Amino acid sequence: MASLVVTPSITFTDLLRVFTRIGLLSFGGPAGQIALMHRELVEERAWITEDDFLHALNFCHLLPGPEAQQLATWIGWRVHGWRGGLAAGLLFVIPGALIILALSVLYGIAANLNWVEALFLGVKAAVLAIVVQALLRIAGRALDTKLKRALAIAAFVGLFLFDLPFPLIVLGSGVIGMVVAAKRPDLLALKAGKAGEMLPARPWRSTILSVAVWGAVWAAPMVLIAVMLGQDHVLWEIGAFFSQLAIVTFGGAYAVLAYMAQEAVQGFGWLQPGEMADGLGLAETTPGPLILVTQFVGYLAAFRAPEPFTPVVAGLLGAGLTTWVTFAPCFMWIFALAPWIDRLGNAVRLKGGLAAVTAAVVGVIANLTAWFALHVLFASVGQRQFGPLRLYWPDPASFDWRATVLAVLACGLAFGLKWSVLRILAVCAVGGLALSLPL
Structure with a gap:
């Protein structure tokens, strides 16, 4: 699991700092997460090239599992070998995992409350x-x-x-x-493969x-x-x-x-x-x-x-x-x-x-x-x-x-106004409360 260092000036501390930021901001599903990594690591910091980024993304699509997390792991591996891959992959997952865990605990306790159902x-x-x-x-x-x-x-x-x-x-x-x-x-x-191309060992x-x-x-x-x-x-x-x-x-x-x-x-x-x-x-x-x-x-x-x-x-x-x-x-x-x-x-x-x-x-x-x-x-x-x-x-x-009305509203916000996922969820959650709870 040898390292393939791209730029010697990229320290392990730099990697930890950048992927902590990415882990905290990686909203929006795979598309949003991949776009965030592209902006942070290709456009702003030039840690890897555009071609390498796209090549790696296609490679991650070949694999089972979440492609954005695997892309983060690959980038960490490319920069700092196995410890870089481990750090980048974990930092991409840990913030969301801790939040989901806390919300799951609350859901298990409060799932039968009327306002939670609404x-x-x-x-x-x-x-x-x-x-x-x-x-x-x-x-x-x-x-x-x-x-x-x-x-x-x-x-x-x-x-x-x-x-x-x-x-x-x-x-x-x-x-x-x-x-x-x-x-x-x-x-x-x-497209057909490139005939006669020299491949690594x-x-x-x-x-x-x-x-x-x-x-x-x-x-x-x-x-x-x-x-x-x-x-x-x-x-x-x-x-x-x-x-x-x-x-x-x-x-x-x-x-x-x-x-x-x-x-x-x-x-x-x-x-x-x-x-x-x-x-x-x-x-x-x-x-x-x-x-x-x-x-x-x-x-x-x-x-x-x-x-x-x-x-x-x-x-x-x-x-x-x-x-x-x-x-x-x-x-x-x-x-x-x-x-x-x-x-x-x-x-x-x-x-x-x-x-x-x-x-x-x-x-x-x-x-x-x-x-x-x-x-x-x-x-x-x-x-x-x-x-x-x-x-x-x-x-x-x-x-x-009620669910039908809210679903139609959500579709209007998503397709018509092109709102973000978070805004749509927030509006529909409030709508669920308004339509369900007694005045």
Whole structure:
């Protein structure tokens, strides 16, 4: 894990100071976070070049996990080796993780209070508009060929109507993309690799060492839980589930939310449907990766099945474990694969796999959008099975006019006035209080 120092004048203290600032200001999801790092590290400080920044960003899109956090880790690694990568990656996550943890504790204690429910009615409506906006933005960028649009539609149909496993959608799309890239790269709007280009040596030793070290770091808490509490305990379920999620989270937090929500709500029974929207609303209002919403889920799951701990202690352990198994793999991917970045830049098949996965992710986000819309606008949503076909069936009597009014308001603020996420959430939260509480 050797360092690739760009500018000798960049001290480790400089790196700590700059990434602390970035960690505290990284609002706005991946797009806002990447733009912030570009301004701070490319435009203002020139720590890395524009080409290196874009090359690294494409590389991070190949990996599972939050691309903005992995980009921060890569930049730290590029400047100060493994300790720079560790510092930059942690500082990008820690401020938001601490805030989400505090809000999760408050939510677990106050979730049944009327005013909190009213507040989150508005938050859920705002989140619906934010997710719709994310869907349209990503679709506009990603679906630039007929094949990509077909993959997006197939992913949506497979998830929403046939309840296919999320990992199958991701892996299947990746395989299709790699095959197409080898035969007809134009169908995915890919450019051919540069023939005859000299590539750096294969850094096997660094990669193997990184996988061994970070694999052990990743597994350590799970081994402790298995020994102390057994594999029937909720903490084991949390760690195993989010470890699996860390491997298949291609396309960012929005892409995996539908799968996580369905498992957390319908599979494990950890949360109610509306609580997933609450958690996303909390993550939207805080700095750091949006995938920190997983910490909220881990806290509530352990908080509600605390034995042999108290609820709050169990919740803290669940949140800490979730964060650990979510981000330890991110460091492993970067430290193991960053030395290969120049070789990967010429790998057309890998680019094809990424392009296909990105297209399928649009369908995944469309599934999330439909799922959220049903559970925000209707208090009761059932399911009906017609052979392999699964249909959601909302109860018309449970239609929530307040949520509908607030969702329309949020869409107007997002698309018409182009307000920021924080302003939309604030206005809709106040609107939820105004429409719900007695005068």
